[in-house]
Amino acid sequence: MRPSAVKGTYDILPDDQPRWRALLRTTARVLGRAGVDEITTPVFEHREVFDKSVGESADLVVQKEMYTFEDRGGRWLTLRPEFTAGVLRAFIEHGMHTWPTPVKLWSAGPAFRAENVQRGRFRQFHQVNCELVGSASALLDAEAIALLVDTFTALGLPGVHVKVGSVGDPEDRERYNAYLREALVPQQQALSEASRERLRLNPLRILDSKDAGDQALLAPLARPLDMLAHAAREHFDAVTDTLSAWGVPFELDASIVRGLDYYRRTAFEVHHAGIGAQSALGGGGRYDGLVANLGGPDVPGIGWAFGIERVLDALEGEGVALPARERALAYLVALDQEAVAEVAQLARSLRAEHRVEHGYVARNPGKGLRDADRSGARVAVLRGSREREAGAVVVKDLRTGEQLVVALDDLAEHLRVVASEAPTADGIPTTGGGVAR
RNA sequence: GUGGAUGUAGCUCAGUCGGUUAGAGCACCGGAUUGUGGUUCCGGGGGUCGAGGGUUCAAAUCCCUUCAUCCACCCCA
Known part of the structure; x- marks a missing residue:
């Protein structure tokens, strides 16, 4: 079980x-x-x-x-x-x-x-x-x-x-309770069982009863507000x-x-x-x-x-829109073993500004992009041997499919620009999500 | 405490005149596609049918018991 x-x-x-x-x-x-x-x-x-x-x-x-x-x-x-x-x-x-x-x-x-x-x-x-x-x-x-x-x-x-x-x-309450007792005790047989109990303990609360019979008995009686x-x-x-x-x-x-x-x-x-x-x-x-x-x-x-x-x-x-879970701005994909450590470290530095996630194992681009897509991230950042030679990463916008090679040194600035763009068409905030009222 | 409804795959649910190996959609895994995802196609894994007992040649299906969940009474947030 x-x-x-x-x-x-x-x-x-x-x-x-x-x-x-x-x-x-x-x-x-x-x-x-x-x-x-x-x-x-x-x-x-x-x-x-x-x-x-x-x-x-x-x-x-x-x-x-x-x-x-x-x-x-x-x-x-x-x-x-x-x-x-x-x-x-x-x-x-x-x-x-x-x-x-x-x-x-x-x-x-x-x-x-x-x-x-x-x-x-x-x-x-x-x-x-x-x-x-x-x-x-x-x-x-x-x-x-x-x-x-x-x-x-x-x-x-x-x-x-x-x-x-x-x-x-308290005196008003006492007076009202006494009033209710006086009015209801003679007819208590007609009250619901719960209300008979209330009559002893705290008659006021009979007013709470949803029992139709109780309410009928109460109908002609004064309310607390009438007796203040x-x-x-x-x-x-x-x-x-x-x-x-x-x-x-x-x-x-x-x-x-x-x-x-x-x-x-x-x-x-x-x-x-x-x-x-x-x-x-x-x-x-x-x-x-x-x-x-x-x-x-x-x-x-x-x-x-x-x-x-x-x-x-x-x-x-009421259909009031409430914020959805925050998604990553970027998901970093490691295309080979060496890149696994690289993206982990890269993610750490980028996190000073954005929500950034990454893979923990080497993936081929197909699987890596799927991982990135499923994380809900706005862009995928790919790192493999080709990128390493160029001192760069590939940044792919997962909504538009556009991709470009970005030098490592320019990545932070590039992501800053992506983050500043208007929210995506499906309304999922890519970073710092949530509704500010 | 009382009443009603519902318990079948991770999720939402089909499936009862009792009848073979219990199904779908979604999700998951793999492949088409070993440097390009989300669409599509193909394949796969996954179920003590809530639990226990009974009836029967045979039970997800009928009976009893029990547990859980939801809704409602009561009352409250």
């Missing part, structure tokens, strides 16, 4: 790498220009970091979706199921509350959840995460949402829907007013609920219709109180994450 990747994991092969790089490069540019700096935190943390942050009614906990294990030192560790807790742990650990406010941090990397696999849902998946910490201003909420939208815009992704709502302050106290309502209005003023497109979602318990006030999601049953590209919200909860100073913050796989899936579905 052939070995296989663990269920829910997969390989990102060479052909896929450029689009990942392009996405990350674009993200880094958009966020960087907004003063968001990159931070890298470990993929695992003490389990308490997540246990404290995620909340006991979150599905991550309820469904035991976290990868938690004991290491050889008897430490209990958890593979991060999301980024926020780890980033805030670093925020606390490094005293970032003393940094200029707000502290803006983004990250990218793998996250892990022991869930069942389907399209857009993996056990090891990848996220881009962004945290804006240290301000309770509605301006920060608007900026966070705008940055998420701006990133998708910069990637050239059409068809995104931004939903913005508010889960209120003054402070949260005012904050929410300020956020949406700002987004409108900035021209950031969004839809109000009165019943938005997020999967993690720590959210306060603003909550938002970005959806896309073309990625299967999992329509969420990303989401986030405000988490005032979470830093304190994790043992740090009581500073407010807001953050979001999007799933890289899902965004790439959406981009592909």
